[in-house]
Amino acid sequence: MKTTRHRITLLCAVCTAAVSGSAWATNGSYTTANGPFAAGMGGVAIAFPQDAVVAADNPAGMAMVGNRVDLYGLLLVTQSDSTFGSYQNHFYSRAIVPAVGLGFNYQIAPQWTVGVSVTGVGIADNYGRPVLPVPGAGPAKSSLIGINALPTVTYKPLPNLAVGASLVLGLEQFRSNGVVAATPGGDVIALPSHGTQYATGIGAGVGVLWTPIPMVDLGASYYTKTWFSALPGYRDDLLAASNGHLNLPSRYGAGVAVHPMPKLTIAADYMRIQWSGAAGYNIASSFNWHDQNVFRFGFSYDITSKWTVRAGYSIANSHFDSDHTLANFYASGINDRAVTAGVTYSFDAKNSITGAIEYDIPRSVQGTGPSTGTSINTNFQVYTIGYTHKF
Secondary structure (H helix, E strand, O other): HHHHHHHHOOOOOOOHHHHHOOOOEOHHHHHHHOHHHHHHOOOOOOOOOOOOOHHHHHHHHHOOOHHHHHHHHEEEEEEEEEEOOOOEEEEEEEEEEEEEEEEEHHHHHHHHEEEEEEEEEEEEEOOOOOOOOOOOOOOOOEEEEEEEEEEEEEEEOOOOOEEEEEEEEEEEEEEOOOOOOEEEOOOEEEEEOOOOOOOOOOEEEEEEEEEEOOOEEEEEEEEEEEEEEEOOHHHOOOHHHHHHOOOEEEEEEEEEEEEEEEOOEEEEEEEEEOOHHOOOOOEEEEEEOOOOEEEEEEEEOOOOOOOOEEEEEEEOOOOOOOHOOHHHOOOOOOOOEEEEEEEEEEEEOOOEEEEEEEEEEEEEEOOOOOOOOOEEEEEEEEEEEEEEEEO
16 A cells, blocks of 8 residues: 555545645535524624534624524535536436534523534545546445534623634545546556445644624634544555545634614625645645635525524635646536525524425536546535524
């Protein structure tokens, strides 16, 4: 395996489907939104906390959501209609990936809260056959599932100011099959599959939330990288360039929420995701993921005491260029724009149910340079439903 590590040049790291998924949808390997409330508003959350999942966007937001439990599940539905190496070498993949998340928050004193946000997402590709007729190459398929838990504490030094800090504890599950690579001599060979492997990660986040005047909220947050342990087996071939690591990048952002009337909130976020510093994603010879600027916009309106409606829009610059299309063949989450809508029905003052739909505007990428002949065409939808109990 040591010889393999030093001699094999990944065919633009093709089929490292790991990067197809810690995130997914518009923001590389991050989801557009965390939790069902933000999911209806294009992901907006940094200055507008609505549930106990908000620590994934701004730890300080937990200071404003009260005592509550939020449970949610989602389905990511992806369709990929792509080519590999030649426009005549056509592939189709459809995957439906379930994920769950939760949030818990408790006010232990007038100025202090403790809680935890858990977000879980996943993505998969299954093209059903080998990408090339290489001896030993199995059907091309892969999956990455990630779960992040954020134990969080907040403090309010002033009635209109909150600060928060989170520890980020991550678990990722990765498996791939049907990976092919080129040797220095130009031969194409099949790399072995190492089955399902796991890695654990750790990071941290901090945030602030300030209400300078009653109708305006301002928020900001910063998260370090989440450093993951090496994925056994894959670090000797498929992920040799990063020594088996797939780290989540550092990111920072700021947001504003305006309440022009008691029932209406209009909010916007800006987020910078620093993929260029994340091991496994930033390899210039393969994926070459770039830093992303993400803009999220949304509104929320209380129709009655029982019904709330939401809508939103998210847009980001592409996280890779067309010269690296071949390396990102399995990274079906290439969409960079999303439209969302959501609704909450409150049974009473303590219990409610929330649903959201995300439609990612279809995107096509045609490979150039070393990726000529490879194309990626994707459709992407996310369906989210959640239950909230306040106490």
